[in-house]
Amino acid sequence: MTQATADQAKGSVLAADGTPLKVSLRRALRAQKLRALMLIAPLLAFIVIAFLMPIADMLFRSVENQIVPDTLPTTVVALEDWDAKGDALPGEPVFAALHDDLVVAAEAKTHTRLGSRLNYEDSGMSSLLRAAGRGVRRMSPDEPYEAQFIDMDKDWGDIETWRTIKLYSGAYTDGYLLNAIDMQKTVDGPELKPASQRIYVMLFLRTMLLSLTITFFTLLLGYPIAYLLAILPLRTSNLIMILVLLPFWTSLLVRTASWKVLLQQQGVINDLLVWVGLISDANRLVMINNATGTIIAMTHILLPFMILPLYSVMKTIPPSYLRAAKSLGANDWTAFWRVYFPQSVPGVGAGAILVFILSIGYYITPELVGGTSGIFISNRIAYHISISLNWGLAAALATMLLIVVLALYWVYDRMVGIDNVKLG
Amino acid sequence: MNAGHGNEAFVAFEHVQKSYDGETLVVKDLNLKIGQGEFLTMLGPSGSGKTTCLMMLAGFETATHGEIRLAGRPINNIPPHKRGIGMVFQNYALFPHMTVGENLAFPLEVRKMSKAEIEAKVKRALDMVQMGAFAGRRPAQLSGGQQQRIALARALVFDAELVLMDEPLGALDKQLREHMQFEIKHIHERLGVTVVYVTHDQGEALTMSDRIAVFNDGRIQQLAPPEDLYERPENGFVAQFIGENNTLEGTVETIGQGNCTVRLGDGSVIDALPVNVSRAGERTLLSIRPERAEFNLDRLPEGTHTVKAEVLEFIYMGDIFRIRLRIAGNENFVIKCRNAVGQRRLRPGEVIDVGWLPQDCRALEAA
Incomplete structure (x- = not known):
């Protein structure tokens, strides 16, 4: 007892067998930690090999000139x-x-x-x-x-x-990286390429702008659906949920191809508009193989990624909040805007960042329906990987994309706060 | 308190019916008048229609049939936010993204009051519930009891004349619940607002209310002040639902003015008060409160009928003893007696005589 008191005075408490308590606690926890580590080891190895190493390789290739x-x-x-x-x-x-x-x-x-x-x-x-x-x-x-x-x-x-x-x-x-932002190495240092050869900055900006537009439209279309999902009785909401998830069960190519059928100039929608008389046969709308086509098709494809996080957050908002707001004298709009919407913001944040990041790197849909004015930076990356075989430039473009995404993520964290993002 | 009869009823339900599916009625022909300043409790088991009635009054449910009037004005077609009724919800429904102060300011802001006015009213309301120091906190940082007070303050801050409370104390522990019951009661007395309170806790209803409407199966079974409800239940459901209750089955032998005799299953005849029986030969259920049955025959008046009872169980509960008896075939006849000086402690197996005043034995309709 006196020994223990003396040890406590020195700041180290002893376990029953005389070893310092901190040491024996660490020993006891070590086994637990090891076991936990072994459980996640396969996934960890997979991620390191299939995700982290390729990224490192890509970063390396963007500057390598051996x-x-x-x-x-x-x-x-x-x-x-x-x-x-x-x-x-x-x-x-x-x-x-x-x-x-x-x-x-x-x-x-x-x-x-x-x-x-x-x-x-x-x-x-x-x-x-x-x-x-x-x-x-x-x-x-x-x-x-x-x-x-x-x-x-x-x-x-x-x-x-x-x-x-x-x-x-x-x-x-640094040639590849300079190239990726429309600059070139010269003997006098880096300078901008001639205007006719600049392409990547414009593509980056277009990718951002179209992704923002797509995010906005998915939010606009997804919010009411998610709200309905959250408030309707289970039987009805399950039916809607199936409709929301239906696109997931259809091949991406089939969905994109069907947009081609719908949107092309001799397609279903144009035919219908001409038949109704809203547009004349000579002025059929150009809705595909341009930015419009990319926005329409990708909004459709990414809609579930907006609806699901919104729904899972809205599901946790008790309907009594809206009732309380109304009982306190707020009309429907005020009750929604001041009470319901602020609580759904974490879902909006999660959905928006999910859709935006997915669309910023989207490749197949812009390739198929984007024409020339609706393609993204990822299409250019794919071109350099599989056609021009300039992997260094492809890696540099991808590195730039990664930097942009991380920067946006940082800005987002500053503005919305990443703690405010909730998937359920 | 004004019982609210006559034309000056503050809140009136007239022949109100409510059905959700078009097949069954959740509320069947409800007629209820609530006076200004009254504390009325709707009491009943879950599914009895009490919460539906409250929601119809608040405007969140529409009546399928009938009329609801507030201060003489029909409100069936007035949306909830124009009714000016304060409401306290079961889970408080404090807005989690606003501070306590903002929560209280919300009803005032939507009424477009001036900043100074809002500030003064919020402060007054917070002080009323002794939460003046908490205006800057978020609801999540408060305990259940504190949240309860804020919810109460929020329902009162815009000077609503009618406040609805939907099982507001359900989530609190027993001690806090009892404390809050008194606090709500005192606030009600001080402000003179009309309160319609929904609960399934009969103790709460008895403690707080001016009148209690006991709901079952979509109907008001009895509407009476607490004392009447407990001591003079008008039917079997109310007798069973409010407080503890013993029942004995029997047949009416004779019936007179305010008195009848009933033959029990074992052949003994006892006196009872006819409540829901009208003729001799009718089957009846006798209702006797545990604390009104007495085995100390000295305390009963001369000539009281008694019955033989066998002690089955004797439970020591501190301040009282609880004794389970077998009387006329009923093995769950419970009596309670005070743990007073010199109180006799019964033993299981003992056979005793038990009696009660005729007016405490109420002959109700057979189940």
Whole structure:
């Protein structure tokens, strides 16, 4: 007892067996923690492998440029002393280094890959390097390489070719990221691309704007439905719930295709409007293959994601609040606006952020019904991944998208408060 | 208090019927007049129609038939927010996103009162329920009893002349409930507002009300002040529902003015007060309160009929003893006696004589 009191005085309480209480508590909890960890281990591993690692890989790819120093190791070193801002071509040592590097590269057939890489920055580089890969073997070591290169293709005498190689000679580059915001690397530092080549900032802005519009429309259409779901008797509300969930049971492609049938100029809606006489046959509405089509189809597809969180929040608002407000003298609108709506805000927040983030990254629907004016940034990312094969740029665009989403999330947290988001 | 008879009834239900499904009536031909300043309680088991009546008065349900008048004006077609009736809900229904002060200001704001006026009224209402210091709190930060007071203050803050309360104390623990009963009663007395109170707790009804309307099966079974209701129940349901009650089955032997004799199952004949019986030979249910049955025969007047009873159980409850007897085949006949000095403690198996005053034994209709 006196021992225990003394220990307490020193600030460490002992367990019955004499070990400090904190230690034995930690030991007791460790087993529990381990067991809990083992339970979530499969999911954790899955998320790390299938989600976190690809994201890290994407972030890495958006700056990675290893192929240039790997393929042209001596050229890159030789170029270090060359002043890219000047008007003079790099000297003979650089051409000699290029020759040596290309001989090795042509042997390993890596020069074509380098060609495609540099072609993203300066079109023509691909064929230039492919030809050089064939030409270097026939070059004579006794004559100056500079003349032989320029003789093979006059582009080797173009200073822009060398500037491109110099600008992208590092193992890491900010070129992709600059490209993703319509800028380019020049010898004088990053600058905006010529107006005719700017596309991505506009696409980002359009993606935001259309996503906001879609979020707004899903809220406008979803709020009353969610309210009905929450207040109607179970039998009726179940029926509505089935109708709400019905789209989930239909293939996304089928739904999108049906919008094509409905909205096209010779489609059901136009036919109906012409038949009724609201529009003339010559002025059929263009509702598909543009932004309107994207908004209509995506509002429909994402509507359940708005309705469900709204419903689950509204379900928890007792009807007695509205009654209380009315008994206190508020008319229907005041009762709704001052009492019901503020309590449904967490559902609005959850639904809005869910729909907005889903639509910001949406791909298939804009691709099918968006035409050119209704496509999103994700369609461009997909294009670079599967058609142009410029994965670096695709990764940079995706990184930008991620940054934008995180920034919006932060703003949202500041304005609405993420604690205010409730899914049920 | 004004019992509300005559034309000057403040609230009047006239032949009100209510059906939800068009097949069964939840409220069957309700006629009720409530006087200004009265505290009327609607008491009944769940599903008896009492809450429906309250909701019709508040305007949240429409009467299928009949007329409801407030201060002489028919209100059937007036929406709830124009009725000016204060209401306290079962779960308080305090708006969780507003502070206590904002909750109280709400009815005043929708009435477009000036800021200064609102402030003064809110303060007065909060002080009335001794919650003046809590104006800045959120309802979730208050205890159940405190929320209850705020709900009460909110129903009164806009000077409603009629306040409806729908089982407002149901969620409180017993001690707090009893305390709040008195508090509500005192506020009612001080302000002179008319209160219609719904509860299924008969103790609450007896403590607080000027009059109680006992509901069952969509009808008012009895409408009377608490004392009458307890001591002079008019039918079997009221006798059973209010307080504890013993019943004995029998047949009316003779019937006179204010007196009748009843033959019980075991052949013994006792005196009773005819309430719902009219002729000899009729089957009847006798109702006797546990505290009115006496086995100390000295305390009963000369000539009282007594019956033989066997003690089945003797329960010590502190201030009282509760004794279960078998009388004329009924094994659940309970009597209560005070734990007074010199009180005899009965033993199970003992056979005793039990009697009561004839007016305490009420002959009601057979079930």
